[in-house]
Amino acid sequence: MEALIRPEFGLTFWTITCFVLLVFVLSKTAWKPLMQAVEERERAIKHDLHSAETARAGAEKLKAELDARMAALKAEIQSRMDEARLAAQKETDLLIEEARRSAGVIVESATREIEAQKAEASRELRAKVAELSVLTAERILVKQLDHRANTDLADKYLAELEKERPDLKLGNN
Amino acid sequence: MGLKEILEHHIVDHIWSWAVFGPLKLPISKHLLMMAIASVILLVVFPLIIRSKSRALAPFRAMIEIIVLFLRDEVVVPNLGHKGAAYMGYFSTLFFFILLLNLLGLVPYGSTATGNFAVTAGLALTTFALINFAGIKEQGLIGYLSHIVPKGVPGWLYPLLFPIELVGLVTKTFALAIRLFANMIAGHIVILAFISFIFIFGSFGVAVGLLGVAPIAVGLVLFTLLLELFVAFLQAYVFVFLTAIFTGSAMHPH
Numbered sequence: 001m002e003a004l005i006r007p008e009f010g011l012t013f014w015t016i017t018c019f020v021l022l023v024f025v026l027s028k029t030a031w032k033p034l035m036q037a038v039e040e041r042e043r044a045i046k047h048d049l050h051s052a053e054t055a056r057a058g059a060e061k062l063k064a065e066l067d068a069r070m071a072a073l074k075a076e077i078q079s080r081m082d083e084a085r086l087a088a089q090k091e092t093d094l095l096i097e098e099a100r101r102s103a104g105v106i107v108e109s110a111t112r113e114i115e116a117q118k119a120e121a122s123r124e125l126r127a128k129v130a131e132l133s134v135l136t137a138e139r140i141l142v143k144q145l146d147h148r149a150n151t152d153l154a155d156k157y158l159a160e161l162e163k164e165r166p167d168l169k170l171g172n173n
Numbered sequence: 174m175g176l177k178e179i180l181e182h183h184i185v186d187h188i189w190s191w192a193v194f195g196p197l198k199l200p201i202s203k204h205l206l207m208m209a210i211a212s213v214i215l216l217v218v219f220p221l222i223i224r225s226k227s228r229a230l231a232p233f234r235a236m237i238e239i240i241v242l243f244l245r246d247e248v249v250v251p252n253l254g255h256k257g258a259a260y261m262g263y264f265s266t267l268f269f270f271i272l273l274l275n276l277l278g279l280v281p282y283g284s285t286a287t288g289n290f291a292v293t294a295g296l297a298l299t300t301f302a303l304i305n306f307a308g309i310k311e312q313g314l315i316g317y318l319s320h321i322v323p324k325g326v327p328g329w330l331y332p333l334l335f336p337i338e339l340v341g342l343v344t345k346t347f348a349l350a351i352r353l354f355a356n357m358i359a360g361h362i363v364i365l366a367f368i369s370f371i372f373i374f375g376s377f378g379v380a381v382g383l384l385g386v387a388p389i390a391v392g393l394v395l396f397t398l399l400l401e402l403f404v405a406f407l408q409a410y411v412f413v414f415l416t417a418i419f420t421g422s423a424m425h426p427h
Contacts, residue, residue, distance in 0.1 A: 005290060007289070007290040007291035007294060008186060008188065008200055008202070008289075008291050009291055009294075010191075010197075010198060010199040010200045010291075011186065011200060011202065011204060011205065011289060011291035011292055011295070012291045012292070012294050012295040012298070013197070013199060013295070014199060014200075014205050014208065014295070015208065015291065015292045015294075015295025015296060016295045016298060016299055018208050018209075018212055019266070019267075019270060019295065019296060019299055020299060021212075022212055022215055022216070022266050022270060023262055023263050023266045023267075024262075025216060026215060026216070026219065026220075026262065026265070026266045027262030027263075027266070029216070029219075029220040030215075030219045030220045030223050030265075031241065031261060031262045031265050031266070032262075033220075033223055033224055034223045034237065034238060034241060035241070035261065037223075037238075038238060038241075038242060
């Protein structure tokens with residue numbers, strides 16, 4: 001049984017020789033190309049990852065920029081609209097104020113005109129009344145009739161006069 | 174023929190002739206043939222698979238690549254640090270060499286070269302050389318020798334601990350050789366014992382051996398064979414893993 005564990009150390013020499021040679025040869029022929037391929041792929045993956053990350057960061061930056069610009073635009077639109085509303089309000093107030101003022105002016109001038117017309121009319125009336133009285137008295141004095149006849153005469157003459165001078169007719173003006 | 178002869182026939186190396194180089198008397202044996210076959214596979218088939226661009230070989234390439242990357246990322250770099258990548262050639266070759274020798278032992282008419290203590294001793298010696306080489310290269314000769322004793326040990330213990338640690342260094346690699354050798358030989362002995370059961374019980378009567386024991390024994394043999402297949406991979410991994418740990422602790426003493 002002791003043959004099982006009795007080593008033949010000549011084989012140890014073979015093993016070491018064989019193994020050391022294998023290490024040197026395989027390092028050149030097998031592991032080097034393998035590791036090169038693996039490292040190349042790892043580099044490519046890392047590069048892809050990196051570029052994807054950069055692209056994402058760029059996209060995120062762009063989005064933030066656009067968002068900011070959007071917000072700015074929205075704010076500007078809001079402020080412009082407010083401004084426009086304010087301006088319109090001011091304009092409206094101004095127009096109403098002006099309209100009110102000019103209406104006041106018109107009313108005032110109309111009132112003045114009416115006053116003037118009224119004064120004129122009363123002055124004219126007074127003159128007509130005076131003239132009529134004078135003319136009537138003149139006729140009365142000319143005819144010298146009794147009171148009744150005078151009165152009749154006066155009426156008659158008044159009618160005549162009124163026919164003759166329609167512009168002196170009472171109650172027409 | 175007793176169990177002794179059977180075991181020796183199936184497990185022990187068959188030396189066919191001797192090659193004599195001056196004072197060196199080297200055996201030409203079956204285990205040497207197995208090593209030659211493994212070497213040819215490693216030298217011819219592996220570079221072919223790795224360098225070929227053919228799609229048919231891609232799965233094999235991927236298998237080799239996965240194993241090598243596993244060794245790099247889980248075994249070598251965590252233990253040796255980033256300088257360990259330079260030793261990848263050694264560790265990859267070691268793993269595949271041991272694995273192929275283990276697997277060749279499971280092939281009919283093959284024999285397990287790693288079930289020979291001379292072979293595992295050779296592998297352990299190269300590991301021993303690598304441990305010391307890496308340690309001295311990393312820390313310098315004086316730094317390496319002064320770090321053999323762990324840090325924080327009181328000064329008066331140094332004379333005691335230094336020889337112990339030195340012996341420990343040798344023991345570690347010796348244990349490495351014994352572990353691989355014993356693991357590879359054990360499965361074979363168990364299988365041969367199970368097969369022998371058939372004949373032992375067969376001596377009571379042919380029917381007992383053939384109908385009673387043979388089915389159970391063959392089932393157990395199959396189970397042990399599958400276990401051996403697992404052990405072939407496991408022991409290759411363990412050998413490489415322990416080599417990496419020892420080399421790492423020689424390079425980084427803290």
